[in-house]
Amino acid sequence: MLEELYQEIILDHYRRPRNKGKISPSDLQAHDTNPLCGDxxxxxxxxxAGKIAEIKFDxxxxxxxxxxxxxxxxxxxxxxxEEARAFIEEFLGMMRGAIPFGGRELGxxxxxxxxxxxxxxxxxxxxxxxxxxKALANATESKS
Amino acid sequence: MIELLDSVELEExxxxxxxxxxxxxxxxxxxxxxxxxxQKPRAVIEAMNDYYHRYNANVHxxxxxxxxxxxxxxxxxxxxxxxxxxxxxxxxIIFTRGTTESINLVAQTWGRANLKPGDEILLTWMEHHSNxxxxxxxxxxxxxxxxxxxxxxxxxxxxSQPFSERTKLVAVTHASNVLGTINPVRQIADxxxxxxxxVLVDGAQAAPHLAVDVPSLGCDFYALSGHKMLGPTGxxxxxxxxxxxxxxxxxxxxxxxIREVRADGFTCNELPYKFEAGTPAIAEAIGLxxxxxxxxxxxxxxxxxxxxxxxxxxxxxxAEFPEIVVYGPxxxxxxxxxxxxxxGDIHPHDMATFLDADGIAxxxxxxxxxxxxxxxxxxxxxxxxxxLYNTRSEVDAFIEALRKTKNFFGACPTSRQLGxxxxxPVTGAQP
Ligand SMILES: Cc1ncc(COP(=O)(O)O)c(C=O)c1O
Numbered sequence: 079m080l081e082e083l084y085q086e087i088i089l090d091h092y093r094r095p096r097n098k099g100k101i102s103p104s105d106l107q108a109h110d111t112n113p114l115c116g117d118x119x120x121x122x123x124x125x126x127a128g129k130i131a132e133i134k135f136d137x138x139x140x141x142x143x144x145x146x147x148x149x150x151x152x153x154x155x156x157x158x159x160e161e162a163r164a165f166i167e168e169f170l171g172m173m174r175g176a177i178p179f180g181g182r183e184l185g186x187x188x189x190x191x192x193x194x195x196x197x198x199x200x201x202x203x204x205x206x207x208x209x210x211x212k213a214l215a216n217a218t219e220s221k222s
Numbered sequence: 223m224i225e226l227l228d229s230v231e232l233e234e235x236x237x238x239x240x241x242x243x244x245x246x247x248x249x250x251x252x253x254x255x256x257x258x259x260x261q262k263p264r265a266v267i268e269a270m271n272d273y274y275h276r277y278n279a280n281v282h283x284x285x286x287x288x289x290x291x292x293x294x295x296x297x298x299x300x301x302x303x304x305x306x307x308x309x310x311x312x313x314x315i316i317f318t319r320g321t322t323e324s325i326n327l328v329a330q331t332w333g334r335a336n337l338k339p340g341d342e343i344l345l346t347w348m349e350h351h352s353n354x355x356x357x358x359x360x361x362x363x364x365x366x367x368x369x370x371x372x373x374x375x376x377x378x379x380x381x382s383q384p385f386s387e388r389t390k391l392v393a394v395t396h397a398s399n400v401l402g403t404i405n406p407v408r409q410i411a412d413x414x415x416x417x418x419x420x421v422l423v424d425g426a427q428a429a430p431h432l433a434v435d436v437p438s439l440g441c442d443f444y445a446l447s448g449h450k451m452l453g454p455t456g457x458x459x460x461x462x463x464x465x466x467x468x469x470x471x472x473x474x475x476x477x478x479x480i481r482e483v484r485a486d487g488f489t490c491n492e493l494p495y496k497f498e499a500g501t502p503a504i505a506e507a508i509g510l511x512x513x514x515x516x517x518x519x520x521x522x523x524x525x526x527x528x529x530x531x532x533x534x535x536x537x538x539x540x541a542e543f544p545e546i547v548v549y550g551p552x553x554x555x556x557x558x559x560x561x562x563x564x565x566g567d568i569h570p571h572d573m574a575t576f577l578d579a580d581g582i583a584x585x586x587x588x589x590x591x592x593x594x595x596x597x598x599x600x601x602x603x604x605x606x607x608x609x610l611y612n613t614r615s616e617v618d619a620f621i622e623a624l625r626k627t628k629n630f631f632g633a634c635p636t637s638r639q640l641g642x643x644x645x646x647p648v649t650g651a652q653p
Contacts, residue, residue: 079247080579084630115571115587115602116595138601140569141631202571 082192083199084141091145091186096152097134108213112205114198117143121209125217129158133210140202142193147206149186154210159217166211173204225521227528227610235520236611238263249581252616257399257427257560257607258585259449262513266452269512270505280501282478296504299511300494306514307444308435309461313493316467317507320458321426322352324445325393327460327497328422329356331470332443333391336420339365341390344419346405347373347597348398351590353424357393366390373597377401377550377557381409389419396428396439400591400603401550402533402557404428411440420466426450430609431529431558433522436461448506453513457506460497467493474499525610529559532608532617536561539621543628549603560607562589565624568631570604576627582620 104122111118119137123130133154135147150169154162169187171177179191193203227235236242239261244251253261273295279288281296297312304312318324333356337343343357343366361368369389372380377398385392392414397404411421422443425434429444430451436444443466448457462470472479472490476499481489490496517525534554540546545566551557565573570586577584585605588595595601606620 080576083575116592117569117601138569140571142571196575199571199575 079195083196085189085192087149087186087189088141088145091148092141095135095144095148097132097148097155098136099134100136101132101134106213106217108209108216110205110209110212112139112143112201114201115140117202117205119143119147119206119209121147121206121213123210123213125159129156130154130162131156135206135209139205140199142190142199142202143205146190146203149190150206150210153183153185153187159214163211163214166207166214170204170207170211173200173207225524225527226531227520227524231520232528232611232613236613238265238516239611240264240267242611246581246583247579252580252582252612252619254606254608254612254616254620255583255585256430256609256612257450257589257605259455260430260452260609261611262452262454262509263516265516266454266509266512270454270509273505273508278505281504282495292504295508295511296502299507302511302514303459306434306518307429307459307461308437310437310464314461314464314467316460316462316494316497317502318445318458318460319456319503320447320449321350321424321445322447322458324443324458324460325352325422325424326356327473328443328445328462329360331473331497332420332466333357333360334364335471337364337366337390340388341366342369342386342388343367344369344371344385344389344392344414346371346379346394348377348379348401348403348591348594349393349395350399350424350426351592352426353393353395353422354593357391376552377403379403379405379410381406381413385413385417385419387417389414389417391420391422393422393424395424395426396434396444397431397558398550398591398594399427399560400562400589400594400605402560402562403550404432404556404558407439407441411442415440427558427560430517431522432526442466448510448513451510451513452516453510454506456503457510459510464493467497472496472499476500478502520610528610529608529612530554532612532614533557533559533561535614536606536608536617536620539617540624542621543624545628546624549598559609560605562603562605564600564603565628566631568627570602572631573604573624573627576630577620577623580619580623580626582623 101122101124105125106123109120117139121135124132133151172179190203193199241261277288277291279292281293300315301312304315347370374380407423414421421441423441425444425446429446442463444461446459449455479491479496479499481491546563548563574584574586587602
């Protein structure tokens with residue numbers, strides 16, 4: 079069962095997080111904490127031509143939260159805002175079990191399916207996504 | 223002579239706890255999360271069942287046989303708790319839902335009646351959120367100020383400075399739920415009383431494990447939770463010195479707490495009912511009474527000795543790992559039966575998930591002590607906490623599971639500067 083949670087892809091992103099750090103100055107940013115453990119995460123985004131030109135995450139957390147954030151930045155980079163919002167919605171829906179896990183776009187995200195077998199850890203996986211959602215909610219379309 | 227639990231006694235004790243004999247993820251359950259809540263012996267569960275099966279009735283009201291029996295058992299439980307704490311009289315024992323409610327009761331009644339702007343409330347860095355937030359709320363509503371006793375690098379309180387003359391209340395934990403530190407309550411109470419301050423002790427982590435004698439501790443209030451000491455959730459106690467309780471305004475308003483209600487007002491009932499508005503948690507109080515009987519029968523000295531041995535053994539085994547940092551006093555005799563630690567950069571959530579896969583229940587997170595974790599430069603720790611039914615061989619299995627976790631995550635970079643084993647690297651700001 080542990081193998082389903084700690085897949086190679088997750089450990090790889092945990093050990094070598096992609097897009098970790100802070101964009102400054104950034105167009106959008108949000109900060110959130112996991113009340114269970116106090117882990118904090120910050121997401122910063124730079125926009126260009128209505129798209130996410132660059133996205134980074136900062137903070138600390140467990141292997142699940144860090145790898146999920148790392149994969150998220152790869153997935154969202156380059157997406158138009160509306161598409162990014164819809165993608166986040168869809169991923170959060172999957173993690174809630176509201177929609178089946180799948181879809182051609184998942185890629186590395188598929189590795190997070192195992193987290194659903196560990197309900198207390200789902201929050202770890204979704205923290206960065208909720209934070210990005212918050213950041214994008216701050217975006218006025220005119221700014222993009 | 224302090225006796226140890228022998229292996230036969232330990233086996234008998236374990237047999238009294240039906241929940242312990244189960245497998246989790248195919249492994250025998252090892253329950254090391256006792257600081258969060260303890261398991262319950264059969265006697266407690268049966269006493270509560272018995273109440274519902276045979277004499278469920280409201281207390282202090284009905285003129286009938288069931289109500290009389292329920293009232294008698296409820297008051298008997300109060301008398302048992304009074305004896306357990308060596309309180310002057312049973313009417314100094316107020317039943318609450320737990321430590322949190324007990325502390326809020328004091329903050330909202332004694333606190334609102336006695337604090338003025340500029341008065342100081344003295345806390346420590348190692349308090350649980352339930353011994354912080356009620357005082358923050360009180361400070362906000364009265365204009366009183368929050369101060370803290372500094373923390374020394376070994377995880378004990380720095381009591382070298384006299385308390386400020388403005389201190390009106392000292393609220394301190396008897397035993398820390400993270401560091402394990404057992405605080406010198408008597409010394410603190412004496413210092414507080416010299417300047418006329420009142421002392422509230424959070425006994426949530428001490429009453430289950432140490433023989434508590436409130437007169438010799440010298441505190442004015444003592445709060446505890448039944449569920450951490452073999453009793454049911456929803457049971458708890460506030461002990462208070464009689465004169466203080468008598469002078470305090472009531473807490474919640476309603477039935478039971480009144481002597482008389484008129485069209486335009488009310489008069490309060492006598493102690494302890496003044497503070498027990500509404501129908502109380504009757505089965506829970508009765509369960510708590512049986513729980514303290516159980517603890518007294520095994521013997522608090524023996525329980526303490528057993529837990530201290532387990533803690534010393536755990537600390538010694540953990541020293542096999544250079545990447546483990548233990549927080550709190552190095553000496554098991556100075557701490558209660560729990561060990562909070564970090565292992566390199568392995569996140570406590572990952573640690574807890576790994577241990578759980580081996581049937582071992584520990585706690586991971588900030589343990590409702592965020593200011594302490596911040597003060598130590600941490601966000602989270604893992605915590606193993608013991609009770610009378612835990613064994614040395616469970617500690618061995620725990621150590622092997624730690625080794626497995628370490629080997630799995632071993633390749634992770636270790637970025638944090640590690641403290642010396644057994645010391646608390648205090649990196650946070652002073653008050
Ligand atoms: C030191 C300390 N104080 C207070 C509490 C709060 O107890 P309860 O949640 O039972 O009110 C706890 C329990 O976690 C604790 O460890």
